[in-house]
Amino acid sequence: MRQNERLEIFEKLRAKYSVFLLSVLWKLTGDRELFTEAMQYTLMGMWEHIDKLNGRQAGAYIYRIALSSNSRAWRNRIGRNGDFARSRIDIEADPGEKLGRVELTVKVRKAISRLPEKQGRAIVMRYLEQHDYETISEKLCCTKASARSHVSKALAALKEKLATSA
Amino acid sequence: MNNDNIEEILKNIGEEEIPADVHKIAQETSNNFSSSLQRTKQSKQHILLEQIMKSRITKLAAAAVIFIAVIAGLPLLDSKQGVALADVLAKIEQVRAFMYRTKMTMTGAVMSGRPDMKIQTDATVTISNDYGMKMEMVMTDANSGKEEMTQKMYIIPDQKLMISLMPKHKKYMRMEFDDDLLASMKRQNNDPREMIKQIMGSEYTELGRSVIDGIDVEGFHTTDPAFYGGAVENVECTLWVDVEEWLPVRTEMDFKMNEQMQMQGVIYDFQWDIPVVASDFEPVIPDDYTAFATEGMKMPSITEEAALEGLKFFAEITGQYPKKLNLVNLMQEFSAIKNNKNQTDAGMKLKEEMDRGQIDERTKKLTETIVKVQSIGMFYMTLIQNKKEPAYYGETVGPEDTDAVLLRWKISDNEYRIIFGDLSVGNVTAEELARLEKPL
Numbered sequence: 001m002r003q004n005e006r007l008e009i010f011e012k013l014r015a016k017y018s019v020f021l022l023s024v025l026w027k028l029t030g031d032r033e034l035f036t037e038a039m040q041y042t043l044m045g046m047w048e049h050i051d052k053l054n055g056r057q058a059g060a061y062i063y064r065i066a067l068s069s070n071s072r073a074w075r076n077r078i079g080r081n082g083d084f085a086r087s088r089i090d091i092e093a094d095p096g097e098k099l100g101r102v103e104l105t106v107k108v109r110k111a112i113s114r115l116p117e118k119q120g121r122a123i124v125m126r127y128l129e130q131h132d133y134e135t136i137s138e139k140l141c142c143t144k145a146s147a148r149s150h151v152s153k154a155l156a157a158l159k160e161k162l163a164t165s166a
Numbered sequence: 167m168n169n170d171n172i173e174e175i176l177k178n179i180g181e182e183e184i185p186a187d188v189h190k191i192a193q194e195t196s197n198n199f200s201s202s203l204q205r206t207k208q209s210k211q212h213i214l215l216e217q218i219m220k221s222r223i224t225k226l227a228a229a230a231v232i233f234i235a236v237i238a239g240l241p242l243l244d245s246k247q248g249v250a251l252a253d254v255l256a257k258i259e260q261v262r263a264f265m266y267r268t269k270m271t272m273t274g275a276v277m278s279g280r281p282d283m284k285i286q287t288d289a290t291v292t293i294s295n296d297y298g299m300k301m302e303m304v305m306t307d308a309n310s311g312k313e314e315m316t317q318k319m320y321i322i323p324d325q326k327l328m329i330s331l332m333p334k335h336k337k338y339m340r341m342e343f344d345d346d347l348l349a350s351m352k353r354q355n356n357d358p359r360e361m362i363k364q365i366m367g368s369e370y371t372e373l374g375r376s377v378i379d380g381i382d383v384e385g386f387h388t389t390d391p392a393f394y395g396g397a398v399e400n401v402e403c404t405l406w407v408d409v410e411e412w413l414p415v416r417t418e419m420d421f422k423m424n425e426q427m428q429m430q431g432v433i434y435d436f437q438w439d440i441p442v443v444a445s446d447f448e449p450v451i452p453d454d455y456t457a458f459a460t461e462g463m464k465m466p467s468i469t470e471e472a473a474l475e476g477l478k479f480f481a482e483i484t485g486q487y488p489k490k491l492n493l494v495n496l497m498q499e500f501s502a503i504k505n506n507k508n509q510t511d512a513g514m515k516l517k518e519e520m521d522r523g524q525i526d527e528r529t530k531k532l533t534e535t536i537v538k539v540q541s542i543g544m545f546y547m548t549l550i551q552n553k554k555e556p557a558y559y560g561e562t563v564g565p566e567d568t569d570a571v572l573l574r575w576k577i578s579d580n581e582y583r584i585i586f587g588d589l590s591v592g593n594v595t596a597e598e599l600a601r602l603e604k605p606l
Binding site: 030108 | 172173182184189192193203
């Protein structure tokens, strides 16, 4: 593919998925630094795989790129443990929200970043994007029952990860 | 935690509103990336930003340099990262280990009324993506040739720890970095991503081809003061890049630190992909070295809270707020208290504490003090770097001006955060701010 063509496709995708990336990556990170990193990883991933993104499957690919970018951003967090300093949480939290709650939310986000790709997608679609099971089943190309099963398994995996990280 | 709890948290996350500034961050990140693609040469299209983002070590290095400035009492602003284009930095970050040398010359009076001096700092820096950073530094009085300080510094990223050895004094010290500082440093000019954003967003000029040490190079020149967080003036910075390897060959910089001081420097002798082993980055503290008085201290925080504490401290000691918030001026103003005839009680007490005790105790006190003061400047630098439209009125607003705006910055499209003269804080609309700032 020629360079101009690649750039043209990239620009179209960038415009088309900007709202999606903003929403999903912010909800997955909840932190400006992580968000920026995840966004940059995603754009990089899109550019690197631009040849594959010129078709009907582009949306699914970008979804995967975004989730893996989120995981990488969390993994690479300074200190490698992915924890936030308490003071940082204090500053950024809604003053009305209790610290414990905020910390728990951070842990949940961190745990999502460690889920296998398919489970991560199921959680994101169901809860972060608030899709119904019909939509999820369409996006995952499976039946509604399978979609429910994916979400259920993902929740169990999430619970396990949170238990082990506690 | 049961599934219900998790589901509830997940639902809450799903319902979260996206803050306005995050929309802006997303837009900028996306636009910057797109611009970098458009502007990058075809053969260099793979801008491996993932590598750029692994630049933890360079961030730590930057923080460490600030620390050295703290200890030396001379705020040497870090400029060793230089400026670069996306692909140059990407290429650097693909290199597992590299080293370079720097030569910085600072001329002028450290404090008003003091004689001019000329201090030269020579450093050799080795950076490994795997193991950390090591810097050997010698500060020399360029007029007398007298060696003022030698230091070996190690940054251990995994432990968020800096260890510094001072052979001349047979001392060592350890300092921890906190996440806040590191995160903030990313937004400072020392973070390559931020640098890239800035240079791409600024009016840098391409100087064309030249030859340095027999290497064909291409030059990029900027005069954008934002590279140094607005802390210095008359910035002139030139990066020369090897056109074949697309790696830096030399960086030259020249800027005014304040009215009295000028800094000139060069980064040179880059060596890429050098072989390193873990032990190269593991400091060995000789048995006869003793811990520096600052043992266990933390780097200054860069938060609103720390800035408020710093301003309060400054006012208690000097009876006024700093006139300017750039690091050099801050230190000069604060250092001048010992010559100030109209000292506050707290200032007198601090001076007495500084004058008595053993060298270690005095150094510790000095460092604690400087860290507090530097927090203000570093917070202000962060605001500039983040383009939060900060404005500071320390020259006209004092602690007695309770309702006057001392410092303000933008927090959303139509909202500003204000620190008032009495150090209370609040948020106001742009219209309200205009009303408040009218008398200033």
